[in-house]
Amino acid sequence: MAKQLIICDCSGSQQIDATGLSQATGISCSKLHSALCTTEIEAAAKAIAGGEATICCTQEQSLFEELAGEIGAPMPPCLDLRDRAGWTSDTGQTLPKMSALIAEAGLSVPAAKSLDVVSEGLCLILGPADVALSAAEKLQDILAVTVLLNDETSPPMTRAFETVRGDLKRASGALGQFEVTLDAFQQLDPTGRQWSWSAPRDGGQSNCDIILDLTGDVPLFPAPEKREGYLRADPKHAPSVADAVLQASQLVGTFEKPLFIRNEPLLCAHSRAGQTGCTNCLDICPTSAISPNGDHVTIDPMICAGCGSCSSLCPSGALTYDAPPTDSLMRRIQTLASTFLTAGGAAPRLLVVNDHGGKMISYAARFGRGLPADVVPLELEALNTFGHAEILAALAAGFAWVDILMAPGAEQDVLDRELALANAIGGEKSALLDHSDPDALSDALFGALVPASLTTPVRPMGTRRQITRQAAKALAPEGQVLPLPADVPYGAVLVDTSACSLCLSCVSLCPTGALGDNPDLPQLRFQEDACLQCGLCANICPEDAITYEPRLNLADSALSQTVLHEEEPCACIECGALFGVKSTVDKIIEKLAGKHAMFQNPQAARMIQMCDNCRVNAQHHQVNSPFQGGDRPKVRTTDDYLSKRRDH
Structure with missing residues (x-):
């Protein structure tokens, strides 16, 4: 400090x-x-x-x-104390906010992990011949340029850069490691008086470091603005083309690529035994950096843009934001709240922004009313990392309200979903602000009605799920059951006991152990606090007996196992040991005894009502038992062999 x-x-x-x-x-x-x-x-x-x-x-x-x-x-x-606190039309005391900002700035934040990406400047330019060739001429002395033409344009009479012809069928990768596949691929033959093209062939493959797309067509990648090394511009807009050319010229050298997301595959609830469960991260990733990998998922760090949406939506904590880690964000929230309150402030509001929002605050401060004295800004690299757990942690730490300022590039559907969940748990104390005008932002903040903050702030610790529960208990201390929106990672498993056969398939697939059995009795047990609502148990249930109820049970009973379904056990007719489910055994007897070829014999039918040990024993001693062999042969010794030789 x-x-x-x-x-x-x-x-x-x-x-x-x-x-x-x-x-x-x-x-x-x-x-x-x-x-x-x-x-x-x-x-x-x-x-x-x-x-x-x-x-x-x-x-x-x-x-x-x-x-x-x-x-x-x-x-x-x-x-920055001036723009965020000092320049304001609010006549209230700014000391608490300034103190909070100073305390937050003194926190040590772990450096983000990264890997080196090397770009040697191999650039592929796509687009109409006139625009693409012009761009190539500007970059030929800086990058190793190849222009891909897809029409009958005559090849340029220059060897300052490469020119090929073909149809781009596939592109993958990112800065420093793009891979492209071309059909009808033709290379330029510069020999002779008139240059010509080679015979076309399909399936041509090549690598490059940069792709400059001037086609004006559908982008090659999802979320193209987040794909590093892939630059696009409208070929009809010269300034945009010039900007893209300038950006391409800078992409040579060694760059640090942050490793935004930490992946703990053993916690992943994506699938088990071929059954698909949670797909939140796969559905939301804007760059398609996440893909299935057996029962888990894998992340391509070169494609990941670090938006943080997957970490906010991951129910199990398998994916967590790591640039910086989630716990450092929690410390920032708690430091801002505790310092503000200690310095004499009351009912602070948290304004979550990224660099775009930081600039909005600066403009509002210089040219408008600035921020109210009770609004404390928190600037993040990625807005989508601020999910329901972080909102609830802020409210529990002493903030009366949490606003998130929308910005270009943020995934609004993720923010909307997380805000809805936080409001269902915390009681409508957070909102998404969508203002592009600094004055409108100031007006919205100055005109808001501020509710009372928590009288006894707490500092939740642990995983995001644990923090959510601790914060919710502080905000709703009576320990109630809170109804939640659909598709949330908290809730109960409901079992249709008339359909459930206690096969326990759901227990074998549950990734968190929320569903369990009783080794001594036919029971299906459930611990609600551990349930992710991932869908695996419902998908595997052969009787379709399982449904879900989204809710957050704050009672202590949610932390222990309860019995969802139990039946009378079957007692072995030989030894009396308990095994299986009596109703299931009765159904098997009803369907097989005297009706199936293997169970025509009453003695064979009786084996259905035996435990494992007695059944094996009965099979061994039955007439014509397949397990019963003849008398064991006499063991032959050396003397037997020698005596036989003497006899001869």
């Missing part, structure tokens, strides 16, 4: 309580500057040289970085 805050009121345009900040955060503050980036630049240099300081200004961060380089000192972190 920084040991000093370098504060500036930006020419007197904001109010900063240095003494209050020091008391609330435990960090000493510098004197209150007014022009740290201009006339007081020497003070900034001294603070940077001293180290262990945080400069409370991000507008001039590049200036401070340049200054640090000149004096040979490491650049201290920068924190």
